[in-house]
Amino acid sequence: MNNYFKVLRPGINSTFQDLGRFGLQHLGIVASGSMDQLSFCNSNKLVGNKISEGALEFAYQGPLLEMNGENALVAVSGKVNFNLIKKNSEIIKGKSNESFQISNGDKIDILSTINSVYGYFSIFGGFKIEEVKGSVSTLVKAKIGPNNGNKLKIDDKIFFKKSHQTNKSKKIEFDFDKDNTIRVMQGLQVHYFSKKSQDDFFSKEYKVTKLTDRMGMRLEGVKLENIVNKNIKSEGITKGSIQVPGDGQPIILLSDHPTIGGYPKIANVITADYDKLVQKTPGTTIKFKLVNLAVAENAFQDYVRKF
Amino acid sequence: MLKKISNIGDCGITCDFGDEVNKNTNKEVIKLFNFIQDSVNRRKIKGILNYTPSYNKLIINFELGQIKSNQIIEFIKSNDYSKINLPENTKTVEIPICYDEEFALDIKRLEEKTKLNFKEIVSKHLETNFFVYMIGFVPGQPFLGDLNKNLYHDRLDTPRIRINKGSVGIVEKFCTIYTFESPGGWNIIGRTPFELFNINKTNTSILSPGDTVKFKSISKKEFTLFKNE
Numbered sequence: 001m002n003n004y005f006k007v008l009r010p011g012i013n014s015t016f017q018d019l020g021r022f023g024l025q026h027l028g029i030v031a032s033g034s035m036d037q038l039s040f041c042n043s044n045k046l047v048g049n050k051i052s053e054g055a056l057e058f059a060y061q062g063p064l065l066e067m068n069g070e071n072a073l074v075a076v077s078g079k080v081n082f083n084l085i086k087k088n089s090e091i092i093k094g095k096s097n098e099s100f101q102i103s104n105g106d107k108i109d110i111l112s113t114i115n116s117v118y119g120y121f122s123i124f125g126g127f128k129i130e131e132v133k134g135s136v137s138t139l140v141k142a143k144i145g146p147n148n149g150n151k152l153k154i155d156d157k158i159f160f161k162k163s164h165q166t167n168k169s170k171k172i173e174f175d176f177d178k179d180n181t182i183r184v185m186q187g188l189q190v191h192y193f194s195k196k197s198q199d200d201f202f203s204k205e206y207k208v209t210k211l212t213d214r215m216g217m218r219l220e221g222v223k224l225e226n227i228v229n230k231n232i233k234s235e236g237i238t239k240g241s242i243q244v245p246g247d248g249q250p251i252i253l254l255s256d257h258p259t260i261g262g263y264p265k266i267a268n269v270i271t272a273d274y275d276k277l278v279q280k281t282p283g284t285t286i287k288f289k290l291v292n293l294a295v296a297e298n299a300f301q302d303y304v305r306k307f
Numbered sequence: 308m309l310k311k312i313s314n315i316g317d318c319g320i321t322c323d324f325g326d327e328v329n330k331n332t333n334k335e336v337i338k339l340f341n342f343i344q345d346s347v348n349r350r351k352i353k354g355i356l357n358y359t360p361s362y363n364k365l366i367i368n369f370e371l372g373q374i375k376s377n378q379i380i381e382f383i384k385s386n387d388y389s390k391i392n393l394p395e396n397t398k399t400v401e402i403p404i405c406y407d408e409e410f411a412l413d414i415k416r417l418e419e420k421t422k423l424n425f426k427e428i429v430s431k432h433l434e435t436n437f438f439v440y441m442i443g444f445v446p447g448q449p450f451l452g453d454l455n456k457n458l459y460h461d462r463l464d465t466p467r468i469r470i471n472k473g474s475v476g477i478v479e480k481f482c483t484i485y486t487f488e489s490p491g492g493w494n495i496i497g498r499t500p501f502e503l504f505n506i507n508k509t510n511t512s513i514l515s516p517g518d519t520v521k522f523k524s525i526s527k528k529e530f531t532l533f534k535n536e
Contacts, residue, residue: 025357026441027443141487142487234361235363236443238316261444269316271316271317296317297317304372
């Protein structure tokens with residue numbers, strides 16, 4: 001018997017992701033991977049998978065999926081408003097960060113993320129999806145990844161591995177960090193900006209705009225004055241780099257960033273604050289706090305303890 | 308020469324080889340790139356996730372839980388990689404290009420700027436052995452140099468919204484080949500039917516940093532035949 005979910009509604013941007021595809025950036029292939037790595041790993045932990053197993057990432061509105069096959073243990077992580085619609089049409093309000101059983105004919109309707117952007121859906125045993133160069137992460141722009149590198153579409157079938165499990169439901173206490181301070185380290189070209197602009201950037205508020213996706217987050221705030229050169233010789237890009245193009249408004253480069261780029265970078269988001277950053281919805285005002293490497297490395301120690 | 312190593316956030320470092328963009332500087336970058344790639348493949352260093360060479364820099368990204376930047380910097384400094392003879396794995400690739408007017412969108416603009424006619428522009432482009440400085444922005448897109456000095460031109464004032472896959476463009480002393488349909492501001496002089504990038508092949512990207520590219524002119528008919536192969 002084939003075990004699969006039928007996609008009745010794909011959601012806005014639903015893609016398979018894992019921890020990322022590495023070792024290929026010199027050929028122009030960015031790592032991609034789940035935006036919020038802690039929530040991604042939680043979705044796997046909830047169903048008893050290894051934390052690197054591929055899961056379905058969704059943004060804002062997720063998919064409506066109908067299950068065909070054997071009973072399975074599934075979970076939705078993040079902060080998500082969703083329903084389990086039983087075969088007999090009974091609607092059960094879903095609980096995020098708590099795994100649950102799903103049976104043949106049941107539907108999962110992922111309505112929306114709550115005051116956040118990304119959520120994850122996983123199943124015990126994992127989805128039957130094809131690895132591309134060692135990863136099931138999807139880079140839609142270059143059509144790289146499972147499902148031919150595409151987002152979910154209506155009528156797609158998502159097969160999952162046979163699980164034969166009797167795993168019990170599991171729960172993780174979880175909430176997003178509501179603090180809007182993002183810690184950053186100085187960027188390579190911080191001195192391209194006037195002293196006043198540096199002070200502004202590290203103290204004033206910036207608003208997350210709607211022009212935000214898996215590639216980058218455009219911010220709006222005090223214009224940053226470049227006093228050296230609006231372009232640099234193109235150089236490799238690191239996730240979390242904050243570049244400032246000619247218009248003086250910063251852009252934070254996120255998981256699907258271009259591999260090289262020619263704009264000066266004022267700062268870099270520290271690893272420990274990246275998950276928190278990507279969950280900030282458009283309209284949120286954030287502030288940057290300048291820290292040094294030692295602080296960032298210590299913050300990372302605290303961050304990994306959450307996994 | 309490696310001038311400076313700096314941190315990029317808490318999980319990256321940049322190795323800076325100075326401000327010059329020329330083959331000699333880039334060859335130094337690629338030497339270190341080859342050394343790091345080889346060290347990763349032979350498990351001499353752990354936790355390295357990506358290494359990205361550009362004109363004058365190598366950026367190395369790592370997994371913070373596995374290794375810290377000071378350990379990588381120490382590793383680079385303690386190895387005299389410039390003396391290590393890695394197998395010469397660079398190659399020369401011949402790339403067919405069709406300069407038909409349907410594809411050479413900016414020939415008029417270039418003729419005006421360079422005071423050369425179409426034929427002269429093409430022959431100057433064909434006579435160059437291009438060096439692959441770097442690959443990226445999008446998957447497989449090569450940045451080649453150096454163009455014949457007489458062909459130098461700026462970017463378009465208004466970038467095109469859509470440039471077809473395979474288009475060959477030039478700006479300043481560089482030449483690129485668009486591996487995906489994308490927006491772009493380069494002066495387009497022709498198109499190749501040759502597929503430089505295919506994620507499903509073992510050899511995903513035909514070109515690697517440090518390779519040499521030589522263009523070969525083909526007719527529109529050959530272009531079509533090549534496409535249909």
